Amino acid sequence: MANIQWFPGHMTKAKRQMEANLKLCDMVIELRDARIPLSSKNPMIDKMIQKKPRLIILTKKDKADEKETEKWIKFLKDETTEVISVDSTTENVIPKIVAASKKVCKPKLDRMISKGIRPRALRSMVCGIPNVGKSTLINKIAQKKVAKTSDKPGVTRSLQWVKLNKDLELLDTPGVLWPKFESEEVGYNLAIVGSINDNILNLDDIVIYALRKLMKDYPQRLESRYSITLDSDVFKVLDAISIKKGWLLRGNQIDYDRAMKVILNEIRDEKLGRITWEKVNETNQ
DSSP states (O other), X not given: OTTOOOOOHHHHHHHHHHHHHGGGOSEEEEEEETTSTTTTOOHHHHHHHTTSOEEEEEEXXXXXXXXXXXXXXXXXXXXXXXXXXXXXXXXXXXXXXXXXHHHHTHHHHHHHHHTTOOOOOEEEEEEEOTTSSHHHHHHHHHTSOOSOOOSSSOOOOSOEEEEEETTEEEEEOOOOOOSSOSSHHHHHHHHHHTSSOTTSSOHHHHHHHHHHHHHHHOHHHHHHHHTOOOOSSHHHHHHHHHXXXXXXXXXXXXXXXXXXXXXXXXXXXXXXXXXXXOOGGGOOO
């Protein structure tokens, strides 16, 4: 998997632009997908920002397991990092983001006030991997369409400033991926939620990985959705689902191509409910 070339030229350019503009910013707002808070973290961003104040926004919280999101918020916070979760489509995100930004930048704001300087608007770079909901959030904040939105990763291609209000200005950046996966698990998690193009990884491998995770973490969802009794063998579970749903070819042979496509679509369409693919207690990071 590490040999797959998926670092397009516009992402290399974006990384250079981000590094050049970071010195203009007081803080960084990093967007991650609430369903995969570690896999949607870009390791390059850590290296770029170092100890600069950071607000992590877990997006798409309406698609993630609520209890797991609360655990991640507590786990990811530290002395220079605040963490919140949002649903950019229905929620009024502005007060939440402004309050969290002021909190993480409080030492800087206090220093300005102690010197008799009237605090100006905080300047924040907004970054995140493709398809993490960044454009949707920017448009919601700006209360108009300033960023292109799409279900396809990699839509935003240039940097632009967006004035939130008197307290916060945002520098929007393109979604930037990193040159290779640290592990197969990261790649599969990104694929399940659609953060990388579907043709990068094998569909069968993605679905088998997803079924194994569901069997471990959400077994009742599988049994309820497909009216099956779970087996410990993932391939027997796949067969049972396919037979129950009638995904068959001539001679009662299972139509695996159809099964894989439909199961992945049902996961993405939340037919199995709100799922978090990474758990805090499974990591020491």
